[in-house]
Structure formats: structure tokens, C-alpha cells
Amino acid sequence: MKFLPxxxxxxxxxxxxxxxxxxxxxxxDKEYKxxxxxxxxxxxxxxxxxxxxxxxxxxxKGDPRFEDIYYxxxxxxxxxEDYENAExxxxxxxxxxxxxxxxxxxxxxxxxxxxxxxxxxxxxQTNTVKTMALLQAFINTHPDSKRIAEANGIIDTCRRKLExxxxxxxxxxxxxxxxxxxxxxxxVLIDDFPDSENSDMYALSSIKSYYRxxxxxxAGKEEERFQKVIxxxxxxxxxxxxxxxxxxxxxxKTKAETGLKKLQTQNNEQTKATTxx
Numbered sequence: 083m084k085f086l087p088x089x090x091x092x093x094x095x096x097x098x099x100x101x102x103x104x105x106x107x108x109x110x111d112k113e114y115k116x117x118x119x120x121x122x123x124x125x126x127x128x129x130x131x132x133x134x135x136x137x138x139x140x141x142x143k144g145d146p147r148f149e150d151i152y153y154x155x156x157x158x159x160x161x162x163e164d165y166e167n168a169e170x171x172x173x174x175x176x177x178x179x180x181x182x183x184x185x186x187x188x189x190x191x192x193x194x195x196x197x198x199x200x201x202x203x204x205x206x207q208t209n210t211v212k213t214m215a216l217l218q219a220f221i222n223t224h225p226d227s228k229r230i231a232e233a234n235g236i237i238d239t240c241r242r243k244l245e246x247x248x249x250x251x252x253x254x255x256x257x258x259x260x261x262x263x264x265x266x267x268x269x270v271l272i273d274d275f276p277d278s279e280n281s282d283m284y285a286l287s288s289i290k291s292y293y294r295x296x297x298x299x300x301a302g303k304e305e306e307r308f309q310k311v312i313x314x315x316x317x318x319x320x321x322x323x324x325x326x327x328x329x330x331x332x333x334x335k336t337k338a339e340t341g342l343k344k345l346q347t348q349n350n351e352q353t354k355a356t357t358x359x
Contacts, residue, residue: 103130112141123154132158149179169195190229193217197236203247210240245275256291265291282325289314293334305345311338
């Protein structure tokens, strides 16, 4: 098998680096290992720095440098995207060094580590909710922190994710033909996210859902359900008088009123027929 000169050189360098790190890892000289760990950390070779810090932590307990080693050790986990371990290390940093000036930073990093574990919108959002709670606690504890703006930004991002999840669930009900459930879900969206710029869209979607529900109702239930659509449209007109969706919302009121008139006509005809017998 033939190697190109460049490939061969790269392999030799890789082998050399690996061999050098193995020697560092096996060294009994803790000062030398710490020096190399600092170098690897500075070069962003966090996997190597982490392995060395793991060995060094018990050796430097009680040493003035122990706090800095622990600090960097926590970040090696974060930078390698081991967010669950990083979150725990950021948390225990504050427990181990409660008087450190870096406690605020580590509390914030714990929040970020939770945020990094927030999954795709269609999955369980427990970590997203926990992130928001932790960040709010951080804001309350450190109201003058320079990190407040970033904290609020992450909270807003999390809130949008939760809003989108609820919207997708409501839309799924609608697509599956569960119109009453969809109507309720869209209405709950407005209550859960009152400041959303999509509130009028959710209100219209709720109206559409209840209209479809009324259309499919069994005899005797249509009238009250069409009336709900009319009431909801009236509420829409009051809450969103400038909405671009107002015209479409009013169209459902017209449809519901037409449905009511049709029902009333049928009821009158049936009453007349019964009287004539």
C-alpha cells in the first residue's frame, strides 16, 4: 500500500501527538500534568484537558489552584457538548466555592447547559420549562447582572418553542377532525401566550374549529354551537379590531347566522306540520 508524502507525514504527526499525550497522561509529576492541561485547554483540545483535569482534581484538593482547575474542568464538558455533565459541574461549583466571584457566571452557565438540552419542538419540553425557571431565578437573584439581556433572550426563545409546540398540537387536532378539541386548544394558546403576535390567528383558528364542530353536530346541538361561533366572532371584533384576519373572522359569523336561520326555518316547518296533523 502506497501513501502520499502528505498523508504519511500527517499519520506520523498524529502518532507522535498521541504518543506524547500518553506520556503526559501517565506522568506522576502533577505540576507537569497541570501545565500540559492548561496548554491543551488554551488550544481548545478539551478532550485531552478533561482527561488530565480528571486525574488532577483529587491531587489538588485544598490547593489554592483547585478552584481554577474545577472551573476549567466544568467548561471542558460544556465545550464538548456533554451538557448533562456540565450542568451538574456548574451547579456543584457554586456549592464548593460559594464565595467565589465566578458563582454568578457558573449559575448562568448551568442555565445555558439546561437550555442546550432543550429538544426539538415536537419532543417533551421538560428541559425547556426547567431552563425558563432557572433563568428567571437567576434574573431575580442577580438583577444587575450583565447577563440579564441574554437570559431574557433565551427565555423568549424557550417561550416561542413552547408556543409552537402547543400550536402544532392544536393544529393536529384540527387536521384529524377533532374540532372541539382543536377549538379549545387554540383558545388555550391565547391564554397561555397573551403577548403573542399570533393571538388573532389563534382566535380565528378557534372560530374555524368551532364552526366545523357546529356543522357536524347532532340534531338539537347545532343552534347553541352556531351561537358560540357568533359570540366568539363578536369577541374577536372587540379584541382585534385592526387585525388583517377580521374580514375572514366575520365571514364565519355570517356562515353561522345562515346556519341558525336554516335551523329556525326547519324548526318552524316541523312545528307547522305537527300543528296541521
